[in-house]
Amino acid sequence: MTGPVTVRAPAKINLHLGVGAPREDGFHPLDTVYQALRLSDDVTVSAASELTTSLVAADHIDGPSVPLGTDNIVARAATLLAARLGREPQAALHIAKQIPVAGGMAGGSADAAAALRALDRLWAADLPETALLELAAELGSDVPFALVGGTARGRGRGELVEPVVDPATWSWVVVPSTTGLSTPSVYRHFDALFPDAPAEPVGAEPLLAAIASGDPAQLGCALHNDLQAPAVDLRPELGELIARGEAEGALRGLVSGSGPTCVFLCADGGAAEATAAGLRGAGHGVVLTTTGPAPGAHLIAG
C-alpha cells in the first residue's frame, strides 16, 4: 500500500485584479495577474477506510475558523476526484496551515490544489495536468492557479490560467487581519459601489510590462486591485494600514485579492525586514516577510 503523500501549495496575491460587471452566472469577469508566495500550506494524505480531515495551524492562524469534515474544501476535492475516478473517497487528509484564513490569499484554494495532486498520487491515478486543472476549476476560481503557481495571468472568472515569464524575486511584507472578510460580500460591495462597471475588466498589460522590467519601483507603480475600494470601504482601518506600511518604507501597499490581508512590495529583502519591523513597532501583531514567485502545488514527500 502507498505511504503518506505530502504536497505543498502556495498562497497567492493578485498583482493586478481588473474586475468587470457581473456575468449572467453571477461571477465577475476578471483580468488578473496572480503571484504565488513562499508562504504555503502542506496537505498530507494517507490511506484510510473513510474520509477524515484534520488540521494543525501556525500560531498566527485562527484554527477553529476552518471547518473540518465535509465542509472543508479538501474533503470536497477528495469527493470530486474520487467521483472522476469511479472510486470511494477513502483517505485521511491532514492540513498544516500557515496561510491566513479568509484573508484574500486563497488558502482554501491552495489546500484544494494540494489535495488533488496528493490524492492523484496516493490513488495512483496519474491524471493528466489538464484533467486536474478542470477539477480544480470546479472547486473554485482560484484553485487552478494554485496548481500552476509562479506568476500567471488569469481570465474568465480567474480559472483560465496562463503562466507569465518572471525571473525576478520580489520582496513582500504580509499583514493578515485577525478577522476575515467573505469574498462574495466584497464582490457584492464592488457591485454596490460601481453599478456602472464596464463588462470588460481593466487589462493587465501595464502590470505585465512592469514584471518584464524586473524593477520593483516600476512594479510598485503598476499594482492594481479593483476590489481594494470595496474592501477598504468595509474595513476602513485597511486604508490606514496601507498608508502606514508605505510610510515605513514599502514601495507600495495593496489589499490582497478580496482582503483583508494587506501586502507591501519592498525594494529588496532588507527593506522588507525594515518595513516589517516598523509595522510591528506600530502595534501590528502578525507581520510576515516573504518572496514571490513560488512553485505551484508540488510533492514534498511520498
Ligand SMILES: C[C@](O)(CO)[C@H](O)COP(=O)(O)OP(=O)(O)OC[C@H]1O[C@@H](n2ccc(N)nc2=O)[C@H](O)[C@@H]1O
Ligand atoms: C478574489 C479572488 O481571490 C481573486 O483572485 C477570487 O476572485 C476569488 O476566488 P475564489 O475564492 O476561488 O472564488 P469562488 O470560490 O470561485 O467563488 C466564490 C464567490 O466569489 C464570487 N466571485 C468569485 C470569482 C469571480 N470571478 N467573481 C465572483 O463574483 C462569487 O460570489 C462566488 O460565489
Ligand SMILES: Nc1ncnc2c1ncn2[C@@H]1O[C@H](COP(=O)(O)OP(=O)(O)OP(=O)(O)O)[C@@H](O)[C@H]1O
Ligand atoms: N482548507 C480550508 N482552509 C481555509 N478555509 C477553508 C478551508 N476549507 C473551507 N474553508 C472555508 O472557506 C472560507 C474561505 O477560506 P479561504 O482561506 O480560502 O479564503 P480566502 O483566502 O479569502 O479565499 P480567496 O482569496 O480564494 O477568496 C473560510 O472562512 C472557511 O470557512
